[in-house]
Amino acid sequence: MSAAPCPYGSMNASRIFVAGPLCKGNVSDVCVVDSKCALVTKNISSVGIEGTITMTYVNGYKTGWDSVDAIGDLSNLSTIGLYNKLQEISNVKFKKGMLKSFVLSDANISHFELDPNSFGALDSLGPFQILNQSFFDAQEYGFRMNISNITQDAQKCEAVKGVVTELWSLHAAINKKTYSVSIRYTVVDGTYTGLIVGVAIGVVILVAAVCFFIRRRNRKRDAEFEYQREGGKSAGGTTTTRFITDNTATGIDMSELTLYRLNQQDVVPQKKIASGAYAHVLYGTYKGTPVAIKKLLSSHVGVSEVQGLIDEIKLLASFTSPYVVKLVGCCWDQPSDLECVLEYMNAGDLRDNLIARTSVDFTWNEKIHVIAAIVDALAYLHSMPVIHRDLKSRNVLLDSVKSAKLTDFGVSKEDTQETMTVGVGTYRWMAPEILQVNHYSVAADMFSFGMILSELDTHNIPYADVTNPKNGKPLVDTAIMSMVIAGTIKPTFSHTMPKWVRDMAQQCIATDPEDRPTAMMLSNVVRKQIKREAHQLGV
Incomplete structure (x- = not known):
């Protein structure tokens, strides 16, 4: 006879209940299901790693009637329910993608301290919903405040050098109330530290590493964009690129684009408006409507380049954001003629606007x-x-x-569990972890955004004002890269830059990726500032 199913169902290692409805103890107890499917009650201050309990805890739980202090790493939990008359929560860690549900009951919290990543995990939750009516097998998603409130005390926030930030701001209309927490950043000094004299050996090592990075990247890129003919070598013994000039077998599946294919007669290119290393962009019309047409250069129509453009079109087709350029469609006669048709933006790019x-x-x-x-675009993409x-x-x-x-x-690229190691981008906008170990994450985008904020302030590219103290000439890219890696250079911010924008920029260019804010957090900050300024103007 098979064993009876556990009556507690999915209430297992991914869940924690503090003084919840199933707990028989007092308010500082935690209930879990052990390996024998028995409900176990423990005082939270004594819970550690125990073999009889299926859930793995981190040592260091401390609790009282009024606060949970240093509750520790809860990043392995998907559902968290705190049934306690809490007033403060600090030093807690959640993990985005793992955390599915957060319930707070009978609490009036005046100080909720989080690091940026934990805030991002909590803020990503939507309004509470249950997808299964059975209590023990309930699939819970989102946040629920049961007779509870979270209002961050400004003085307590300032005491820990935090930033008061609205939680679940995207759902304010549904919440019908505002919740706020304290986000604890590691603030970096935004001033330029100057060139450090007397560390020539270290600089030489860094420059050598940077040069190696550039050579390795260029070799990888050159190899990527070559398609060897059968036989591998030309008469001169050099590798020959195979260009796609017909619909012969190349490993490229153009049928992936059928859904987005436009009648080529309706797409009329008119004039070149931009040019890059591998493609140019033309102004044109589609059925009389202005569009931008991206097309590979005739010297870069190898298999890798064409496949790259196909991948870009497919990615653009998946976007539905008003802050990302919209794909109109694509057209081609043969693979090498592939054109990506985009909505036209009539004021040019930000760089040209800052120059002009x-x-x-x-x-x-x-x-x-x-x-x-x-x-908002980054929040959507990320x-x-x-x-x-x-x-x-x-x-x-x-x-x-x-706009x-x-x-x-x-x-x-999609941000998967795999390590991001494809070196692309422009060096002056790159985060130090990209230059040093070539590892991409969404935090790298936030660093680059900080560089854009410096451009908006000075109208110059990053580090344009930094010169070699020996000859007064602008520093070359390799010198700047080595200093970014060493943490001895920061972009310039002027005294006319709004303080809240400068603070945001300094947070974005933090050396440690973990210390940078998320795009969602910044979206909240910017929107609140826009509302504040509109209110001051009486709009």
């Missing part, structure tokens, strides 16, 4: 709306999750009606 306009006619009031569009990986002012397009949108997703 002064701070007098490109005011911070206008720039703030550009900032809002960028962070939720998918997609890393842009080449964020800079050239890839932000402006429009007289549609700002992100473009150029030719190097973007």
Whole structure:
């Protein structure tokens, strides 16, 4: 006879209940299900790693009637229910993607301290819902405040050098109340530390490492964009690139684009408006409507390049954000003729605008709306999750009606569990971890966004004002890269830059990726600032 199923169902190692409805003890007890499917009650202060309990705990739980202090790492938990008259919660860690449900009951919290990643995990939850009516097998998702409130005390936040931030702001209309917490950043000094004299050996090592990085990247890129003919060598003994000139077997499946294919007669290119290393962009029309047409250069129509453009089109087709340039479709006669047709933005890119306009006619009031569009675009992309990986002012397009949108997703990749190790992008916008270990995450995008904020402030590219103290000439990229890796250089911010924008920029360019804010957090900050300024103007 088979054993009876555990009556507690999914209430197992992924769940924690403090003084919950099934607990028989007092308010500082925690109930779990052990390996024999028995409900075990323990005082939370004594719970450690125990073989008889299926859940793995981290030592260091401390609790009382009024607070949970240093509750520890809860990143392995998916459902957390705190049934306690709590007033403070600090030093707790949640993991985005793992945390599915957070329930707070009978609590009035005046101080809830979180690091940026834990805030991101908690803030990503939506309103509470149960997908199974059985109590023990209930599939719970989202957040629920049961006779509870979270209102961050400003003085307590300041005492821990935190930033008061609204929690679940996207669901304010549903919540019908506001919740706020304290996010604890590791603030970096935004001032330029100067060139350090007397560490020549260290600089030589760093520059050598940087040069190796560049050579390795270029070799990898050159190899990537070559398709060897059968036989492998030309008469001169060099590798020959195979260009796609017909529909012969190349390993490329054009049928993937059938859903987005346009009638080529309806797409009319008119003039070149931008050019890059592998492709150019033309202004044109589609059925009379202005569009931008991206097409590979004739010298770069190998298998890898064409497949890369196919991948970019497929990725763009998956986006539905007003802050990302929209795919209209694509057309081709043969693979090498593939054209990506995009919505047209009539004001050019942000870099050209910063060059052509002064701070007098490109005011911070206008720039703030550009900032809002960028962070909203990043919040959308990172939720998918997609890393842009080449964020800079050239890839932000402006429009007289549609404000700002992100473009150029030719190097973007989905953020999977695998290590991101494809070296792409422009060096001055790159995060130190990219230059040092070539590891991408969404935090790398946030660093690049910090560089864009410096551009918005100075109208120059990052580090344009930094010169060699010996000859007064601008530093070359390799010198800048080595200093970024060493943490001895930061971009310049002027005294006319709004303080809240400068603070945001300094957080974004933190050396440690863990200390950088998420795009969702910044979206909340920017939107609140826009509302505040509109209120001050009586709008």
